[in-house]
């Protein structure tokens with residue numbers, strides 16, 4: 001049989017993982033990237049092209065390095081835990097050159113259309129039309145992986161803001177926001193309290209005369225720096241916590257978390273009190289918003305009622321003179337090259353957020369289209385590892401009705417867990433989703449047998465950060481460095497902080513080890529009961 005050819009659309013983090021997975025499985029990838037470089041969202045540009053991701057100069061990861069890395073390529077140990085976007089680009093370049101991915105990418109080549117071939121129902125093949133240098137070219141592919149990201153098309157709901165066309169100040173979307181210099185001495189409203197809104201408001205407030213942050217719903221604010229200074233995701237996203245969470249009623253988790261977040265600052269006194277419980281909507285990650293509020297540089301306001309020429313009236317009737325508005329209102333999804341609506345409906349119905357259920361052949365996949373409560377890189381990488389197994393014919397998908405049943409089950413669960421909102425239709429619990437996809441291809445770690453054969457590893461895997469290396473211990477794509485990577489992850493977390501070395505006495509942790517071992521046996525048993 002000839003080698004299967006796969007089109008990878010986009011060379012952002014999802015595209016890079018997709019190329020690597022194809023190579024790992026012996027498929028032949030060609031990646032089309034419309035810009036002239038890898039990195040997608042993480043490549044900062046002063047004036048990005050419309051339809052490309054746009055980020056601000058100060059953007060720093062909200063997921064920590066041990067949780068964000070590709071599963072067989074830990075970040076260098078001296079990297080800080082939360083990377084600036086330029087450092088993230090550095091890592092992506094290391095990854096691409098280590099696995100020799102760049103030679104499979106055609107830059108400045110835009111995919112214009114992806115269509116089924118006439119014999120699709122037997123061949124499963126696609127016609128892919130690309131444009132480079134103003135010339136079009138058609139390729140035939142056995143599989144297509146769509147990795148175009150979800151932060152390129154601005155969502156700017158101007159119709160919800162009466163009077164905006166009479167407003168004489170300037171307004172822009174957070175996509176266009178690059179740095180605070182344009183706002184020196186200005187009075188600014190930032191609309192929306194997602195991660196970008198909180199970041200942008202805080203940054204502008206250092207130089208502006210006054211910043212107002214307008215929010216309809218409020219938000220729960222959590223921080224990168226968690227207890228004892230550990231990275232938040234590394235501290236919270238552990239298998240142990242997930243097991244406890246599964247065991248506890250939702251209201252208890254909500255109460256515990258909300259109390260904890262309120263201990264840092266009382267959300268209702270700070271005007272941030274959310275209308276929803278903690279688990280319902282994504283929370284906002286901001287280490288310094290409370291300090292901008294307590295110093296008065298940022299004032300929290302309700303929704304904007306209307307704009308008039310030089311001012312804004314909020315829903316509480318207050319009126320403020322305003323020079324500029326930043327809409328941090330998020331993004332919409334679009335797939336301009338998919339003309340056939342039968343491939344993807346308007347609801348983006350996808351089997352496990354990857355495969356369109358109604359295709360005769362499973363030869364098209366969406367990578368990185370979901371919103372894990374956690375990092376994207378390892379999630380989209382694992383999706384790619386599954387997809388290439390399906391493309392290669394090594395794994396089968398259920399029938400269309402089987403997939404639809406699973407989709408409906410998930411929709412129901414999401415409606416119960418989160419809230420009905422387009423923002424959360426692809427939201428997943430990180431560990432659950434990783435385990436689910438890993439089970440499809442037999443790379444889900446077996447903690448029980450590890451506990452017998454390698455208790456030290458099992459304990460770190462259960463109580464420690466659920467890092468991506470856990471999915472390289474067995475099965476296809478096994479990586480011999482995975483065990484060491486897990487056992488040394490805490491060293492890599494501490495390394496970049498140890499820039500002023502102090503003498504420490506090494507405490508013996510022997511008895512602690514046995515106490516932990518006993519705990520882990522009990523917990524694993526409970527965990528099994530709960531997950532099966």
Ligand SMILES: Cc1cc2nc3c(=O)[nH]c(=O)nc-3n(C[C@H](O)[C@H](O)[C@H](O)COP(=O)(O)OP(=O)(O)OC[C@H]3O[C@@H](n4cnc5c(N)ncnc54)[C@H](O)[C@@H]3O)c2cc1C
Nearest residue numbers: 010012013014034040041061062063111148149368375376
């Ligand atoms: C402000 C912000 C902060 C974030 N912080 C984090 C974080 O800390 N951690 C985390 O895990 N996630 C974070 N995310 C999520 C982020 O989307 C992912 O980390 C990741 O960048 C997604 O990568 P991607 O490859 O899926 O998409 P992108 O990075 O958007 O890459 C898509 C690529 O596809 C190309 N492309 C698009 N259309 C075509 C076409 N028709 N033909 C050819 N090429 C095309 C684009 O040029 C681009 O290079 C953040 C997102 C935002 C907006």
Ligand SMILES: *[C@@H]1O[C@H](CO)[C@@H](O)[C@H](O)[C@H]1NC(C)=O
Nearest residue numbers: 258259262263266267268269
């Ligand atoms: C926050 O402060 C208000 C008083 O302004 C008080 O009623 C409320 O109990 C406080 N919340 C918490 C969680 O302490």
Ligand SMILES: *[C@@H]1O[C@H](CO)[C@@H](O)[C@H](O)[C@H]1NC(C)=O
Nearest residue numbers: 062063195196282285373374
């Ligand atoms: C990180 O930021 C992106 C974009 O705003 C968001 O989708 C994601 O949920 C954030 N992750 C965390 C852990 O806060």
